[in-house]
Amino acid sequence: MTAKGERTRESIIDASYALFAKKGFKQVTMKDVCDVTNMSRGGLYSHFSSTSQLFEALLEKMTERSETDIQEATGKGASALSILVESFASLEEETGHPEDSLSIAMLEYAQTVDAHVMEQLNRIGAEKWKKLIRYGIKRGEFKAVDVDEIVNLILYSYQGVRMWSMVSPMKPEVYHSITENIKRQLIGETR
Amino acid sequence: MTAKGERTRESIIDASYALFAKKGFKQVTMKDVCDVTNMSRGGLYSHFSSTSQLFEALLEKMTERSETDIQEATGKGASALSILVESFASLEEETGHPEDSLSIAMLEYAQTVDAHVMEQLNRIGAEKWKKLIRYGIKRGEFKAVDVDEIVNLILYSYQGVRMWSMVSPMKPEVYHSITENIKRQLIGETR
DNA sequence: ATATAAATCGACACAGGTGTCGAAAAGGAG
DNA sequence: CTCCTTTTCGACACCTGTGTCGATTTATAT
Numbered sequence: 373m374t375a376k377g378e379r380t381r382e383s384i385i386d387a388s389y390a391l392f393a394k395k396g397f398k399q400v401t402m403k404d405v406c407d408v409t410n411m412s413r414g415g416l417y418s419h420f421s422s423t424s425q426l427f428e429a430l431l432e433k434m435t436e437r438s439e440t441d442i443q444e445a446t447g448k449g450a451s452a453l454s455i456l457v458e459s460f461a462s463l464e465e466e467t468g469h470p471e472d473s474l475s476i477a478m479l480e481y482a483q484t485v486d487a488h489v490m491e492q493l494n495r496i497g498a499e500k501w502k503k504l505i506r507y508g509i510k511r512g513e514f515k516a517v518d519v520d521e522i523v524n525l526i527l528y529s530y531q532g533v534r535m536w537s538m539v540s541p542m543k544p545e546v547y548h549s550i551t552e553n554i555k556r557q558l559i560g561e562t563r
Numbered sequence: 564m565t566a567k568g569e570r571t572r573e574s575i576i577d578a579s580y581a582l583f584a585k586k587g588f589k590q591v592t593m594k595d596v597c598d599v600t601n602m603s604r605g606g607l608y609s610h611f612s613s614t615s616q617l618f619e620a621l622l623e624k625m626t627e628r629s630e631t632d633i634q635e636a637t638g639k640g641a642s643a644l645s646i647l648v649e650s651f652a653s654l655e656e657e658t659g660h661p662e663d664s665l666s667i668a669m670l671e672y673a674q675t676v677d678a679h680v681m682e683q684l685n686r687i688g689a690e691k692w693k694k695l696i697r698y699g700i701k702r703g704e705f706k707a708v709d710v711d712e713i714v715n716l717i718l719y720s721y722q723g724v725r726m727w728s729m730v731s732p733m734k735p736e737v738y739h740s741i742t743e744n745i746k747r748q749l750i751g752e753t754r
Numbered sequence: 755a756t757a758t759a760a761a762t763c764g765a766c767a768c769a770g771g772t773g774t775c776g777a778a779a780a781g782g783a784g
Numbered sequence: 785c786t787c788c789t790t791t792t793c794g795a796c797a798c799c800t801g802t803g804t805c806g807a808t809t810t811a812t813a814t
Contacts, residue, residue: 380791528724529720535726538670605805608804
């Protein structure tokens with residue numbers, strides 16, 4: 373694979389993001405990808421042998437990108453709480469534009485192709501949060517909570533809200549209620 | 564429509580439940596429905612003109628059934644808290660068998676056919692919960708909370724957990740953490 | 755029992771997707 | 785520039801789904 377090949381491969385992945393976010397997984401066809409990339413189906417097939425492979429490549433690219441996020445912030449010595457709050461703020465921002473989320477596509481993919489992908493992504497997400505919580509405890513910001521338990525709570529609320537928001541608008545109160553609940557468990561009563 | 568017609572119509576709906584729960588929405592074909600009903604496609608089409616219509620009929624039947632649930636319990640003067648707790652216990656039971664849930668099919672349907680259905684079901688669910696909370700407040704079991712806000716929290720946690728559990732196993736702690744959180748908001752500190 | 759209406763079947767034409775392949779075009783090393 | 789490799793194209797055969805329709809079977813009222 374030469375420079376040109378690699379470039380188009382990346383551009384196909386990038387262009388298909390919006391497609392999967394808008395239509396889910398099974399509803400995206402190679403024809404759709406053609407339209408957003410201005411390529412022929414034949415051309416596409418020399419990069420990805422199916423929409424499944426394309427979607428897998430997209431997920432891989434996404435996870436790679438998010439891997440570094442929290443690591444960077446903690447590396448600079450930022451406050452754990454502020455990282456947490458910002459993270460939820462960006463969720464609120466994101467779910468205001470549900471057409472930017474791959475959640476439903478991922479659920480569909482898990483259900484119809486390979487259920488493992490969700491567990492895998494779940495585990496990756498959990499590790500990220502665990503690091504942050506431990507970092508917060510070490511800095512004395514958070515109580516000595518049960519890290520696994522609180523991470524589960526964060527993860528499920530976070531993802532649940534994200535998925536739900538795709539089909540029904542969320543009120544800001546809901547985000548705040550969830551954030552407050554988590555903060556309460558991490559740093560004690562906040563009222 | 565005669566007796567026989569009505570009976571087969573119902574049996575088609577009943578038989579298709581497992582199909583939608585297992586495969587989602589778009590992945591269910593009339594051929595699939597044939598297999599579980601032992602009918603021909605032609606025969607099916609004289610009852611439902613598409614899988615969308617079949618799915619809509621299924622949703623309608625489900626909501627009708629759940630409509631009466633809480634109403635019955637409150638009618639008998641049961642404790643609001645026990646109804647709430649039982650409701651979450653049954654969620655835990657249900658999500659232990661994710662193949663019994665229509666959540667992903669509903670998300671898919673909302674995304675590809677008609678987003679309104681989710682809002683509608685959401686509203687129906689919300690009404691049910693609101694009644695219960697108001698009932699609990701009237702009986703003095705619950706604090707005079709903001710009903711809308713707490714119902715949002717319940718609804719989103721509830722649905723979020725349900726959806727997420729379909730692709731990744733949930734630990735019991737998570738259910739309890741969520742239930743405790745809601746109880747805390749409803750009846751004050753429980754620790 | 756029989757006439758009439760309803761329900762069911764199976765074949766049909768069609769639409770839209772898939773994956774493949776040889777030919778053509780574009781890229782890149784010397 | 786030019787030759788070889790890589791990328792891209794568009795047509796091909798195929799599959800699986802759809803929705804329709806006349807013919808046939810099955811219910812049901814009288």
